[in-house]
Amino acid sequence: xxxxxxxxxxxxxxxxxxxxxxxxxxxxxxxxxxxxxxxxxxxxxxxxxxxxxxxxxxxxxxxxxxxxxxxxxxxxxxxxxxxxxxxxxxxxxxxxxxxxxxxxxxxxxxxxxxxxxxxxxxxxxxxxxxxxxxxxxxxxxxxxxxxxxxxxxxxxxxxxxxxxxxxxxxxxxxxxxxxxxxxxxxxxxxxxxxxxxxxxxxxxxxxxxxxxxxxxxxxxxxxxxxxxxxxxxxxxxxxxxxxxxxxxxxxxxxxxxxxxxxxxxxxxxxxxxxxxxxxxxxxxxxxxxxxxxxxxxxxxxxxxxxxxxxxxxxxxxxxxxxxxxxxxxxxxxxxxxxxxxxxxxxxxxxxxxxxxxxxxxxxxxxxxxxxxxxxxxxxxxxxxxxxxxxxxxxxxxxxxxxxxxxxxxxxxxxxxxxxxxxxxxxxxxxxxxxxxxxxxxxxxxxxxxxxxxxxxxxxxxxxxxxxxxxxxxx
Numbered sequence: 001x002x003x004x005x006x007x008x009x010x011x012x013x014x015x016x017x018x019x020x021x022x023x024x025x026x027x028x029x030x031x032x033x034x035x036x037x038x039x040x041x042x043x044x045x046x047x048x049x050x051x052x053x054x055x056x057x058x059x060x061x062x063x064x065x066x067x068x069x070x071x072x073x074x075x076x077x078x079x080x081x082x083x084x085x086x087x088x089x090x091x092x093x094x095x096x097x098x099x100x101x102x103x104x105x106x107x108x109x110x111x112x113x114x115x116x117x118x119x120x121x122x123x124x125x126x127x128x129x130x131x132x133x134x135x136x137x138x139x140x141x142x143x144x145x146x147x148x149x150x151x152x153x154x155x156x157x158x159x160x161x162x163x164x165x166x167x168x169x170x171x172x173x174x175x176x177x178x179x180x181x182x183x184x185x186x187x188x189x190x191x192x193x194x195x196x197x198x199x200x201x202x203x204x205x206x207x208x209x210x211x212x213x214x215x216x217x218x219x220x221x222x223x224x225x226x227x228x229x230x231x232x233x234x235x236x237x238x239x240x241x242x243x244x245x246x247x248x249x250x251x252x253x254x255x256x257x258x259x260x261x262x263x264x265x266x267x268x269x270x271x272x273x274x275x276x277x278x279x280x281x282x283x284x285x286x287x288x289x290x291x292x293x294x295x296x297x298x299x300x301x302x303x304x305x306x307x308x309x310x311x312x313x314x315x316x317x318x319x320x321x322x323x324x325x326x327x328x329x330x331x332x333x334x335x336x337x338x339x340x341x342x343x344x345x346x347x348x349x350x351x352x353x354x355x356x357x358x359x360x361x362x363x364x365x366x367x368x369x370x371x372x373x374x375x376x377x378x379x380x381x382x383x384x385x386x387x388x389x390x391x392x393x394x395x396x397x398x399x400x401x402x403x404x405x406x407x408x409x410x411x412x413x414x415x416x417x418x419x420x421x422x423x424x425x426x427x428x429x430x431x432x433x434x435x436x437x438x439x440x441x442x443x444x445x446x447x448x449x450x451x452x453x454x455x456x457x458x459x460x461x462x463x464x465x466x467x468x469x470x471x472x473x474x
Contacts, residue, residue, distance in 0.1 A: 048460055048463065048464070052456070052460075063439070063445045064439060064445075065436050065437075065439040065440040066436055067253070067255055067256050067258075067259035067260075067433070067436045068259055068260075068436070068440045070252060070253050070256040071252075072243065072250045072251065072252045073250060073251050073252075074248050074249075074250055075248075075249050075250060075251050076248060076249040077247065077248055078244075078245075078246070078247050078248055078249060079247075080246055080247050083138060083246045083247075084144070084147075084148075086138040086139050086144075087138070087139065087140070087141070087143065087144025087147065087148075088144060089139060090138075090139035090140055090141040090144055091141045091144050091145060093139070093141070094141035094203070094207070095141075096390070097112065097113050097116055097200075097203070098113075098200045098203055098204060099200075100112050100113050100196065100200075100390050100391055101113040101196040101197055101199050101200025101201075101203070102196075102197055102200050103391060104196060104390065104391030104392050104393065105196075105391065105392035105393060106195065106196055106197060107392060108194035108195065108196060109382075110386075110389075110392030111196040111386075111390075111391065111392050112383075112386040112387065112390040112391075112392075113196045113199050113200060114194040114196060114199060115379065115382050115383065115386055116383075116386075117199055117203075118187065118194070119375060119376060119379050119380055119382070119383075120380065120383060122183075122187070123368065123372040123375060123376045123380075124376060124380065125233050126233065126236045126365060126368050127369070127376065129233050129234075129236040129237040129239075129240060130236060130237075130239055130240055130365060131240065132240065132242060133237050133240045133242035133243055133244050134233065134234050134237035134240075134243070134244060135233075135237075135244075136229065136230065136233040136234075136237075137223070137230060137233075137234065137237075137244070138244065140223070140227075140229075140230055141207065142207045142210040142211055142214070142227070143210075143214075143219060143223050143227070143230065145207075145211060146210070146211055146214035146215070146219040146222075147219050149211075149215075150219060164215075164216060164217050164218035164221065165216050165217050166217075167217045167218070167221040167222070167225060167226075169264065169265065170265050171225070171226075171265065171266070172225060172264040172265025172266035172267065173225055173226075173231055173264065173265065173266030173267050173269075173270050174265060174266035174269070175213070175225070175226040175227075175228065175266075176225065176226060176227065176228045176230075176231035176232065176266065176270055177228075177266050177269040177270035177273050178228070179206075179227075179228025179229070180228050180232055180270065180273050180274060180277070181273050181277070181323075182228075183228065183229075184273065184277035184280075184281075184319060185316055185319060186202070187281075188277065188280060188281055188284060188315060188319055189312050189315040189316045189319060190312060191308050191311060191312060210222070210226075210227050213226045213227070225266075231270070232270075232274070235258075235261070235270075235271075235274075235361050235364075236361065236364075236365050236368075237257070238257035238258040238260070238261055238358075238361065239254070239255065239257065239258055239361065239362060239365065239429075240257065241253065241254050243257065255362075255429065255432065255433060258358050258359075258361050258362065258433055259358065259433060259436060259437070261357075261358035261361070263354040263355050263357055263358065264354065265354075267354060267357045267358070268327075268330070268350075268353050268354055268357045269327070270357075271357050271358075271360040271361060271364055272323055272326050272327040272330060272360075273323055274360075274364040274367075275326050275360065275363060275364050275367055275462070276319075276322045276323030276324075276325070276326035276327070277319060277322075277323065278364070278367040278368060278371050278372075279322050279326060279367065279465060279466070279469060280318055280319045280322035280323070281371055282371050282466075282469035282470060283318070283322060283469055284315065284318065286469065289318065292318075293311075293314050293315070293318070296314045296317075297310050297311060297314050300313055300314060326462075329458055329461055329462070330353065330360070330458060331349070331353055332458070333454045333455055333457060333458035334349050334350075334352045334353040334356065334454075335349050336453075336454035336457070337352055337356075337451045337452075337454040337455065338352055340450050340451050340453070340454060341442060341447055341450065341451045347441070355437065355441065356434055356437055356455065358433065358437075359430050359431075359433040359434040359437060359455070360430060361430075362426045362427075362429040362430045362433065363426050363427055363430045363459070363462055365426060366422045366423050366425065366426020366427065366430075366466070367423075367426075367466060369418070369419070369422035369426070370418075370419040370420075370422045370423050370466055370470060371419075371469075371470075373415060373418050373419060373422070374415045377409075377410055377415065378405055378407060379405070381403075381405045381406060382405060384400045384403045385400055385401050385402065385403045385404075387400070388400040388401040388403075389401045416470075419470055420467070420470075423463055423466050423467065424463070427459045427460075427462065427463050430459055431452070431455065431456065431459055434452055434455045434459075435448065435449075435452050438451050438452050438455075
């Protein structure tokens with residue numbers, strides 16, 4: 001029996017022992033979206049066993065790196081005019097949405113802007129990025145404006161224009177991490193987050209910041225590193241087999257794009273914010289958080305804050321704590337990995353954290369799917385009547401203003417299956433990427449496998465956290 005087969009048997013034995021030793025929860029039905037035919041503990045342990053089996057299979061059968069050296073294929077030539085046309089369409093859509101925010105009804109359910117921001121944009125684009133590639137980049141309105149202004153300035157100056165500043169390597173993706181954190185705070189802590197005019201103002205302010213960044217460092221450099229949404233959606237797009245350029249469509253092996261993500265400053269906080277903010281979104285509707293917030297809010301009010309501001313501060317604190325927990329778990333895994341390979345590598349703990357941060361991207365997407373699939377499935381249908389009456393003033397431009405949301409097209413049980421499948425698949429993909437990265441970095445397959453035991457523990461912890469959050473919502 002080989003060493004790898006012994007490892008496999010030991011890991012399976014541990015998983016089986018844990019499953020048998022687990023205290024059986026009552027197999028009672030869940031209400032609402034959690035109405036499952038089988039108990040929650042079975043879902044949790046099944047996910048755990050699948051992850052262990054997946055990692056053992058990778059350690060046993062996967063002895064050489066596969067994702068680091070791949071070849072893309074040019075599949076389709078595109079007219080160069082298509083890219084600026086998509087950008088112009090993005091600018092028109094952005095302008096129309098801002099107009100709707102100011103001129104339309106301030107009732108959030110009837111104005112198109114809140115639904116577009118929190119459902120179509122924030123949730124829908126990650127789904128589209130997985131299947132279609134980086135679609136946001138083509139329609140990014142501030143990128144289109146920045147490029148158009150640069151073209152006009154170049155022509156006005158006879159083809160000469162000042163060179164942009166060199167983007168600081170130490171700045172990395174820190175601006176993107178800060179931007180995603182601020183958006184998460186808007187969505188999860190601000191009491192007026194769905195006010196159309198407020199959203200319109202914030203959208204204009206964000207666009208202004210992006211244009212300043214592009215004017216300083218160049219459109220491409222800022223879009224790749226500083227623009228929070230461009231970077232955020234772009235990370236998810238690396239999981240897609242499709243890659244778009246200005247004049248062609250390319251295909252690549254699945255996951256090869258993620259394996260090529262450049263590890264640099266700010267990537268670790270960015271992916272931890274991505275996972276932590278989504279985790280807090282699920283945690284914030286649990287009875288456990290309701291009890292905690294109920295105890296904290298009166299104390300903040302006693303300190304001199306209004307009830308509204310006290311609520312915002314408590315939720316902001318919860319968001320930061322959750323991101324801190326996710327970050328600590330990841331760094332703890334990297335610390336353990338460093339201790340396991342000290343004699344085989346000169347990498348520091350933070351160096352390992354940066355190198356393995358791309359492996360968290362599929363986990364971040366799995367969290368998005370698990371927590372927001374129900375929202376997209378139901379509330380996404382609202383776009384049918386909102387597009388027909390975007391301002392909410394009684395028009396019916398498309399003849400669909402009278403349509404309603406069909407809550408029967410997928411059951412609550414069906415949504416649960418999608419959520420659990422997304423988490424299991426996302427974490428298995430994350431483990432695959434981590435294992436492949438370890439094989440590429442370390443001196444032998446044995447050292448690579450030893451290093452990844454710690455990452456396996458981190459991934460299992462993330463899976464358990466996500467399942468617990470899904471099973472403890474009100």
